Amino acid sequence: MRWVVLAAGVVAVACLVQAGRLRRVALAGVAAAVLVGLAAPAAYAVTTAATAHSGSIPSVGTSANAMGGGAAASGATKGAAATRTGGSSTTGGAAAADAGGALPGGGMGGGMGGATSAELTALLSGTTSTWSAAVSSAQSAAGLELASGTAVMSTGGWSGSDAAVTPAQFQAAVANGEIHYYIGGGPGESSDGTSAQIAAWVAANYPATTVGGQTVYDLTA
Numbered sequence: 001m002r003w004v005v006l007a008a009g010v011v012a013v014a015c016l017v018q019a020g021r022l023r024r025v026a027l028a029g030v031a032a033a034v035l036v037g038l039a040a041p042a043a044y045a046v047t048t049a050a051t052a053h054s055g056s057i058p059s060v061g062t063s064a065n066a067m068g069g070g071a072a073a074s075g076a077t078k079g080a081a082a083t084r085t086g087g088s089s090t091t092g093g094a095a096a097a098d099a100g101g102a103l104p105g106g107g108m109g110g111g112m113g114g115a116t117s118a119e120l121t122a123l124l125s126g127t128t129s130t131w132s133a134a135v136s137s138a139q140s141a142a143g144l145e146l147a148s149g150t151a152v153m154s155t156g157g158w159s160g161s162d163a164a165v166t167p168a169q170f171q172a173a174v175a176n177g178e179i180h181y182y183i184g185g186g187p188g189e190s191s192d193g194t195s196a197q198i199a200a201w202v203a204a205n206y207p208a209t210t211v212g213g214q215t216v217y218d219l220t221a
Contacts, residue, residue: 001043008036096125116147117212122146123181130178133216134170136160136186136195144183146191153179156195163194170198174219184215 048060078195124132125148132150135141137160141152153173157164173179182202186195206217 001040005039007037008032008039012036016071116143117214119212120144120183120214120216121147123211123216124150124152127180129180131173131180133183134165134179134198134219135183136199140183140186155198156186156193158194161193164199166194167197167201171201177220179219182217183217184208184217 006025009032012029012032012035015025015032018025018029019071036216044060119158121144124144127133127150130151131153132148133144134155135144136154136156138154138158140160141154144150144152154160154167155165155170156162170179182199184199184203202219208215208217210216
C-alpha cells in the first residue's frame with residue numbers, strides 16, 4: 001500500500017496545485033486526496049476481517065506481527081502440528097490443533113494463557129455444571145472455553161492478580177455443584193491474592209490428578 005498511497009498523494013498534490021485553473025483537475029485532486037486518506041485504513045480493515053484470529057490478544061493490520069502474530073504465529077503453527085501427534089497445545093493453538101489445521105496469524109498464543117490438550121478438552125466437554133472448570137486467569141480460561149465449548153471461571157481476572165472471585169464466593173459455588181473441576185498451575189497462584197488463596201484451598205481439600213499434563217482437581221469428589 002505504501003506505493004499506492006505515495007503515487008496517489010503525488011497526484012493529489014499536483015492536481016490541487018493546479019486546481020485554480022481547471023475544475024476537472026480540482027475534482028481529480030480531491031478524489032486522489034480521499035483515496036490517500038482511506039487506502040491504508042481500508043486495507044487494515046479488510047485484511048483484519050478476512051484473517052482468522054486466535055489467542056487472547058488479536059492483532060490487526062496487513063502484517064500480523066504484534067504480540068504473537070507474524071513470525072510468532074509461524075512458530076505456533078509448528079507447535080500445532082506437533083500437537084496432532086503429541087496431544088497438547090498452547091491456548092492460542094488449541095482450536096487449530098484439534099481441527100488438524102495450521103494456526104492462523106493475528107493473535108497472541110499461549111505464552112500467558114496456560115495449556116490445553118485433547119484429554120483435558122474432552123474432560124471439560126463432558127461436564128454439565130454451570131462452569132466446567134475454574135482457573136486462576138481469564139487468559140487460561142479463554143483457551144479452554146474455545147477448545148471445549150464450555151464456560152470456564154476465572155478466579156483472578158485477566159492475569160490472575162485481580163480479586164474477581166472471593167474465596168467465600170468460590171467455596172459457595174463449589175458447594176452448590178456449579179464448578180466441576182479446578183485446573184491448577186495458572187498465573188496468579190504464586191501471589192498473595194484471592195486466586196492464590198482459592199488454589200491453596202482446592203489443593204488442601206480435593207484430590208489432584210494429571211490430565212494431558214495439567215493438574216486437575218475434581219471439585220465434586
